[in-house]
Amino acid sequence: MTKSLFTAARACLDASTADAKPALTLAMAAAFARGELAIPVDAPPPQSIRMPGRPERPRLVHPRDLPRRGFGTDEGRAAFIHAVAHIEFNAMDLAWDAVYRFRGMPPEFHADWVQVAHDEARHFNLLRARLREFGRDYGDFDAHNGLWEMAEKTAHDGLARMALVPRVLEARGLDVTPGMIVKLRALGDHATVEILETILREEVAHVAAGSRWYRWHCERAGIEPHARFRELLREYASGVLHKPFNTEARLQAGFDLEELGSLLAEAG
Numbered sequence: 001m002t003k004s005l006f007t008a009a010r011a012c013l014d015a016s017t018a019d020a021k022p023a024l025t026l027a028m029a030a031a032f033a034r035g036e037l038a039i040p041v042d043a044p045p046p047q048s049i050r051m052p053g054r055p056e057r058p059r060l061v062h063p064r065d066l067p068r069r070g071f072g073t074d075e076g077r078a079a080f081i082h083a084v085a086h087i088e089f090n091a092m093d094l095a096w097d098a099v100y101r102f103r104g105m106p107p108e109f110h111a112d113w114v115q116v117a118h119d120e121a122r123h124f125n126l127l128r129a130r131l132r133e134f135g136r137d138y139g140d141f142d143a144h145n146g147l148w149e150m151a152e153k154t155a156h157d158g159l160a161r162m163a164l165v166p167r168v169l170e171a172r173g174l175d176v177t178p179g180m181i182v183k184l185r186a187l188g189d190h191a192t193v194e195i196l197e198t199i200l201r202e203e204v205a206h207v208a209a210g211s212r213w214y215r216w217h218c219e220r221a222g223i224e225p226h227a228r229f230r231e232l233l234r235e236y237a238s239g240v241l242h243k244p245f246n247t248e249a250r251l252q253a254g255f256d257l258e259e260l261g262s263l264l265a266e267a268g
């Protein structure tokens with residue numbers, strides 16, 4: 001019997017350990033690729049959003065309570081790798097929530113976000129393995145819940161979700177990762193550099209998927225995408241946009257030059 005993609009997505013959201021969530025994500029993405037998970041046509045959308053499964057640790061704290069550490073010590077580098085691993089753990093949930101929540105979409109929408117979930121699981125596993133080489137594991141440092149909070153704020157609106165999660169939060173990764181790579185390379189940490197280079201390359205496609213579906217929503221609703229994007233930024237994410245931008249990556253990810261110019265004027 002063919003299972004439902006929505007049931008599979010819910011199971012991945014509910015998976016709560018650092019082993020189970022990526023393992024189930026990879027298994028469900030493979031099952032979807034084999035055509036074993038059907039997209040129900042008439043299933044009503046979920047009425048609410050609940051916290052996905054999480055391990056007992058990391059402890060979630062306010063971002064201002066997270067210590068800032070440099071890369072100079074092994075402890076600082078491990079904390080950095082942990083912070084990125086935490087982003088990837090959340091990114092699995094964000095991708096599955098897009099699959100699960102937004103219904104009546106073209107099948108390509110679901111295929112895109114299943115692929116993103118799959119990539120995020122690989123990113124998490126790569127970073128977790130690297131963290132273990134430092135004698136640490138996922139959960140050993142505190143983390144914050146900002147990514148999932150954006151999922152909650154945009155749960156009612158697929159257009160806002162596509163604008164704010166991939167095109168703001170994931171796009172921020174495109175901007176900051178090259179600088180991290182330069183610092184880590186200078187320290188001779190080529191193993192971490194290699195992982196970040198893989199992530200950076202694949203995240204361009206995630207933001208591009210966000211751009212595609214953001215425009216799709218705008219077209220369907222007769223909304224001018226650039227002006228609406230700036231409105232959404234002010235409404236949901238003021239202070240989140242920072243210079244400098246990774247212009248090349250953002251252009252590949254579906255921003256255009258005129259748009260980047262007007263966003264730069266708003267960025268802090």
Ligand SMILES: [Fe+2]
Binds near residue numbers: 091
């Ligand atoms: Fe990722």
Ligand SMILES: [Fe+2]
Binds near residue numbers: 120203
């Ligand atoms: Fe991503």
